[in-house]
Amino acid sequence: MDFKMVIDFARRELVCKIVYYGPTMSGKTTNLTVLHRKAPKETVGRMTSLATYGDRTLFFDFFPMDVGVVNGLRIKLQLYTVPGQPFYVATRRLVLNGVDGVVFVADSDMRRMKDNLESLRDLQENLASYGKSLDTTAIVLQYNKRDLPSAAPVEYMDRLLNVTRNWCSFESVAVAGVGVLPTFKKVLEEVLQRLKWQT
Amino acid sequence: METRAYPGKFVLNDELVEAINRTLLTLLEKTDARCVLLAGADGYPIAVQGLTCNMDIRSFSALAAGAFSSTKELAKLAGEQGFCSQFHQGDKHHLYMSSVGDKAILVVVFDNRTTIGMVRMFTLRTASQLEEVLEKTPGPSEEALGEPQLENLSESLRAKIDKIFDEK
Ligand SMILES: Nc1nc2c(ncn2[C@@H]2O[C@H](COP(=O)(O)OP(=O)(O)OP(=O)(O)O)[C@@H](O)[C@H]2O)c(=O)[nH]1
Numbered sequence: 598m599d600f601k602m603v604i605d606f607a608r609r610e611l612v613c614k615i616v617y618y619g620p621t622m623s624g625k626t627t628n629l630t631v632l633h634r635k636a637p638k639e640t641v642g643r644m645t646s647l648a649t650y651g652d653r654t655l656f657f658d659f660f661p662m663d664v665g666v667v668n669g670l671r672i673k674l675q676l677y678t679v680p681g682q683p684f685y686v687a688t689r690r691l692v693l694n695g696v697d698g699v700v701f702v703a704d705s706d707m708r709r710m711k712d713n714l715e716s717l718r719d720l721q722e723n724l725a726s727y728g729k730s731l732d733t734t735a736i737v738l739q740y741n742k743r744d745l746p747s748a749a750p751v752e753y754m755d756r757l758l759n760v761t762r763n764w765c766s767f768e769s770v771a772v773a774g775v776g777v778l779p780t781f782k783k784v785l786e787e788v789l790q791r792l793k794w795q796t
Numbered sequence: 797m798e799t800r801a802y803p804g805k806f807v808l809n810d811e812l813v814e815a816i817n818r819t820l821l822t823l824l825e826k827t828d829a830r831c832v833l834l835a836g837a838d839g840y841p842i843a844v845q846g847l848t849c850n851m852d853i854r855s856f857s858a859l860a861a862g863a864f865s866s867t868k869e870l871a872k873l874a875g876e877q878g879f880c881s882q883f884h885q886g887d888k889h890h891l892y893m894s895s896v897g898d899k900a901i902l903v904v905v906f907d908n909r910t911t912i913g914m915v916r917m918f919t920l921r922t923a924s925q926l927e928e929v930l931e932k933t934p935g936p937s938e939e940a941l942g943e944p945q946l947e948n949l950s951e952s953l954r955a956k957i958d959k960i961f962d963e964k
């Protein structure tokens with residue numbers, strides 16, 4: 598089922614697929630939009646958003662990024678978001694096909710903790726359908742919407758969501774562009790570390 | 797160095813890329829299509845032949861793979877194993893997509909110079925040829941992963957990304 602090229606030798610390419618996951622309205626599409634806007638034009642392709650009326654994602658958002666040559670390898674990234682609404686579980690599973698790294702975007706709003714947990718469980722189940730797990734996948738947590746007065750304390754969210762207790766977590770206000778880049782850099786690092794570990 | 801297979805992943809070497817390109821070119825000529833594309837099931841383009849003009853290949857691939865896998869799930873819900881091919885008819889341009897095993901999809905963009913019958917026949921034939929070709933893809937071998945500089949790759953990438961986003 599799961600299918601992915603690690604390194605395309607003819608082209609000396611390494612392709613990494615990063616998926617932004619999390620409950621609906623947590624800020625996944627916002628993260629991607631910010632990255633796309635901040636990246637120099639020549640490094641990124643067009644951003645495709647398959648959204649319903651309003652800002653809810655229907656299928657996925659996607660853009661490719663060409664990082665350039667690093668250590669003799671051309672590194673290309675594929676960045677995706679999933680639709681967070683519970684209803685779209687089937688499409689979330691499809692987007693996870695061949696995933697290398699996940700950014701789990703949690704909503705800091707105290708009232709969204711149940712949704713965060715449900716989404717994490719949903720991620721676990723969907724990874725399992727590809728023979729993967731929360732432990733074997735490169736995952737970074739992002740606690741978004743820290744600007745909300747109703748934001749839960751970080752320690753609380755860590756206890757609730759940091760299942761393995763050793764995922765890196767970042768606080769963010771994605772809509773203001775805060776915390777988006779550090780999260781992105783960390784997930785790439787995690788992916789590459791695993792690649793090294795696998796050899 | 798121990799070679800532990802990255803689950804389900806594979807490496808394409810020059811020989812395979814050449815074989816794939818040759819096969820795609822033959823399909824293009826036989827069907828008189830505008831262009832043919834082989835995309836991985838994960839949406840990444842593997843090879844393309846023909847007139848792509850200013851088509852955004854990467855988006856095209858990602859969307860084709862998304863549409864294809866979505867239809868496959870539809871098939872399952874309808875009690876089918878999966879639809880192995882799909883046809884989308886437009887005014888001037890049409891799309892024919894066929895699965896290549898469960899690893900990839902083959903997409904043919906054609907116009908009214910040719911017919912759906914021709915396209916279907918040759919595409920299905922090519923899909924099974926490509927399936928054989930992809931069968932031969934080796935797992936990540938020692939030499940394959942050994943050659944590029946994986947040492948410090950993470951650090952080097954970090955520096956590169958920092959530079960790209962020009963962050964202090
Ligand atoms: N207050 C606040 N609002 C934010 C923040 N980040 C995003 N938002 C807003 O939250 C809403 C939802 O953001 P999206 O990025 O579309 O959410 P999503 O996770 O893609 O949602 P789905 O596509 O339904 O899964 C938008 O109105 C954003 O402007 C933040 O850091 N703080």
Ligand SMILES: [Mg+2]
Nearest residue numbers: 625626653654
């Ligand atoms: Mg969205």
